[in-house]
Amino acid sequence: MRDVNDSSGLGLRERKRAQTAEAIHIAAAELVLENGLDETTIDAISARADVSNRTFFNYFPSKEDAVLGIDEGAVAAELDKVHDTQEDPLAAVFDLIYAIFEASGGKQRKELSRAVIRKHPQLMTRQMARVADLEDRLSEIIAGWLRDDERFADDTDAERLEQARLILGICLSTVRISMRRWAGHDHSGSGAGSSDTPDPRKIYERAIATLRTVMEKLS
Amino acid sequence: MRDVNDSSGLGLRERKRAQTAEAIHIAAAELVLENGLDETTIDAISARADVSNRTFFNYFPSKEDAVLGIDEGAVAAELDKVHDTQEDPLAAVFDLIYAIFEASGGKQRKELSRAVIRKHPQLMTRQMARVADLEDRLSEIIAGWLRDDERFADDTDAERLEQARLILGICLSTVRISMRRWAGHDHSGSGAGSSDTPDPRKIYERAIATLRTVMEKLS
DNA sequence: CGCATTCTTGCACTCTCTGCAAAGTTGCGC
DNA sequence: GCGCAACTTTGCAGAGAGTGCAAGAATGCG
Known part of the structure; x- marks a missing residue:
């Protein structure tokens, strides 16, 4: 999963990926705090994180994982x-x-x-x-x-x-x-x-x- | 899950209900044994137990509960x-x-x-x-x-x-x-x-x- | 028998999650 | 800069879980 070719530190790609994961996690946690766990849909999380529904699942396998930010x-x-x-x-x-x-x-x-x-x-x-x-x-x-x-x-x-x-x-x-x-x-x-x-x-x-x-x- | 054969004092309704629950449970467990947990759908369980998909959920809230026969x-x-x-x-x-x-x-x-x-x-x-x-x-x-x-x-x-x-x-x-x-x-x-x-x-x-x-x- | 209660079922719907393929990005060697 | 390879995003289509509702069937009791 991790790319081995690090010429100097982390590439733009990995940094961006980490940012996206963080954004989704923050969005998920905030929404759950505001509206509750069951009331928060993955669509809503994706929307707030500015990614598509499908991309959400590229980062987290479930809503719970996103909320807890599990890597x-x-x-x-x-x-x-x-x-x-x-x-x-x-x-x-x-x-x-x-x-x-x-x-x-x-x-x-x-x-x-x-x-x-x-x-x-x-x-x-x-x-x-x-x-x-x-x-x-x-x-x-x-x-x-x-x-x-x-x-x-x-x-x-x-x-x-x-x-x-x-x-x-x-x-x-x-x-x-x-x-x-x-x-x-x-x-x-x-x-x-x-x-x-x-x-x-x-x-x-x-x-x-x-x-x-x-x-x-x-x- | 109540004993299906225990008809003491129970009306036909309650006995039938217990039978149905048992039937669903057996069907679920058998299918899971045959095909695996993820491969077994609730539709398949319902079909084998001769009830509708909807009725399944009148008895068990989830597939897992049915498989384990949780009452x-x-x-x-x-x-x-x-x-x-x-x-x-x-x-x-x-x-x-x-x-x-x-x-x-x-x-x-x-x-x-x-x-x-x-x-x-x-x-x-x-x-x-x-x-x-x-x-x-x-x-x-x-x-x-x-x-x-x-x-x-x-x-x-x-x-x-x-x-x-x-x-x-x-x-x-x-x-x-x-x-x-x-x-x-x-x-x-x-x-x-x-x-x-x-x-x-x-x-x-x-x-x-x-x-x-x-x-x-x-x- | 008739009425109230309960059970079943179909229907429509939301939501989670996956596979696939097209389109866009990025990285890197040349 | 150019172009190729690898990676990412996204839409789409679809399966499966689970719920609410309302019509209709079965049951039980007086």
């Missing part, structure tokens, strides 16, 4: 630079999910997406389901990590794979719920107003802390 | 008979999910659904997403249980709700992965073929055991 290529690229050795599997899985999510994102995007997700939490579930499509690939990566972990050393490959799936699922749930909190967190408060958008890393740290708390209480 | 009414009914006091939150949540799943299910249904899920694991994710739609209601129920649990006694209501959401998510992931195993388990063995379908309860017991194992290893 399939960036996600795939992220998967290819996964590191081999990892200390704590749980932390590593969170890092992985974090990387995938951050893969598609500018700055403006995030504020918009946050507002959109606050208005339509179902999108978050959808987002997770998307990651779940990568379940097989991700699980194998995680299972590979587990092989190097003494606590899973006695298991068979099949057992490790199943446990990897479970760990992935658990981490995804944790992230989703934390994101929900993030989206729902009202930052129009009175306090010092500097950077009131939470640092994404903080969200993940908090997520992993919550998970550990719950796991301890339940064991 | 929205039965699920809702199940939610209403949730017990108050519960011993172990984790076990209780599994019981709850179990009840919801079993709510829609005849006997024949299960063998079919199993084969279908084996062929199209995405349906399982979809199934879980459906339960996730009940997240708010379920989470509140679970949060109520947590209030009676000493380990969560010091938390605020908001904290308990968030942890309830997380617990629900974790249990759902666990169930999904166990179901995957269940669907994938090859039962074409040599022995007598009657009841080699694993007992659903066993699946849940195994699921909860797997979860505990992983949680212990990760703490």
